Amino acid sequence: MTKPEIHSDFWDEDPSPENPFTPSACYCSGYNVYDDLLPNISWVEYLYLMFMKEAPTKQQSTLLNALSVALANPGPRDNSVQAAMSAGAGGSTLASSLIAAIGVGAGNLGGAHEVAIATSCWQKFGTNLLLWQSGFNDFIKQKDGNTSRADVWLPIEHAPGFDPNGTHCAETIIQTLNYLSDISPNNHLAWLREHRTDMEKMTNSPLAMSGVAAAAFVDLGFEPSQAEMLFMLLRLPGAAAHALEQHETGWKDFPFFSDGLQVGVPNS
Template sequence: MSSIHGKVRRREETFTQRPMTKIWKEKASSENPYIAEDCSCHGYNLFDLMEKRSFVDVLFLLFQGELPSVEKAQLLEQLMIALINPGPRHPATRAAMCVGVGKTDTTQILPVALTTLSGRHLGAAEIEESMRFLRKEIKNDPNLVSDTLFAEATPPTEGDWHVAPGFGCRFGGIDKLPQKQADKLSSLPAAGKCLAWGQTFAKALNNHGHGWLATGLAAAIFADLGIQPRFGPGLFQLLSAPGMLVHGMEFANKPLTALPFIKDEDYFIER
């Protein structure tokens, strides 16, 4: 029952007796119905997948409900390698390193890093926005979109500027690594329209000191592979997790002095 403006109303809802999923089917054990003895993913037996398919194939199947073509699997796998480690300059990786060297329980290193990566700055929160931006603008001239954005937008007074979700500057300049990765991925057979549009758009942005960011590159590939925008942020976190974890574990074995200690005069507290 619920109360609205002091009046009591009965909820006219009927709850299901058990959760239903199209993704995963489990066969209960004859000895214990709470234990599964066999399972399948979107109709494919797990043991058959283990024997005959790669991890990237099954990951695609899990998200898309079908096995990928050889070309799509190649595109996704190369993106996975590109995103496997955000690098020690990334705030999320630095968070993993800090909690590692601080002797936080190792079970918490990855959750802390993923929480940091969930933010909008070079993080998962920008992925969905970037995917929707690409899907919306793909019908427009990327050079014209670039000119319009710079003509109408007001840049921040300090810090990096993302003129569009997934595109901008990093540490005041063009981030060259995602541009090189985009060039390589664009040559693959499964490279699609969003990546091609993003390439032209990024080159137009270069005239203003902006370009691809890792979030924009991931968003373009996800969109071309048919991943829905709401799935993008979680998938980006998943693919970035290995690098953050190993950096955190690396520093878990080091003394506290392995990272710089910020002097008091370098702290700024806004009042």
């Protein structure tokens, strides 16, 4: 019988002498977690270490911390947070509220999958406005059905990182972009700040938080899949807090849109 093994290049454990199922020490990329890291490392440094297998620089850590604050609570109108709140309002399990937030916030509209696509775009187009222009056009073509094999994900319906329903760039997005650009050790955020209005003209849409986040993740050196994971993870605190609030407030004070359903009316 082969011994089942878990392969990892960032996590290791020493078994305790008394019980091989209990660790005496855990190591993250070589660092002793509970002896060395616990008193010395910040939460975002630890996050970075787990994903990148190396300690962040001071600048990287500062940027990731600021990004974490910017993403932590998209607010109760955001679909992912509303999903968590809907679970809370109905008195569902607390776990289901976070599952709901992740499920809803995973998508192509302002969600984690959009961030992954936008991050891929940065990898492909870099800081070349002409490449972005043709790239955006490709996305529009894709929307019209020019895609490869059918998948669980539908093709993204808008330029990744931009809000198709927005009319102007929100002040909160501009503030985030400005601050993150100022502290970033890399150049993608700064380039985005410089060319934001050009890109908004190309896409007929304002920059969204997903676009800022993607540029920040690229500046931090994350791959698209890492960016996708981190975007979901970093937006959970707000979802959790709002879900708890609605859990206590109850369903009667949560929007039900009593007169909102127009049954039998085609979706225009």
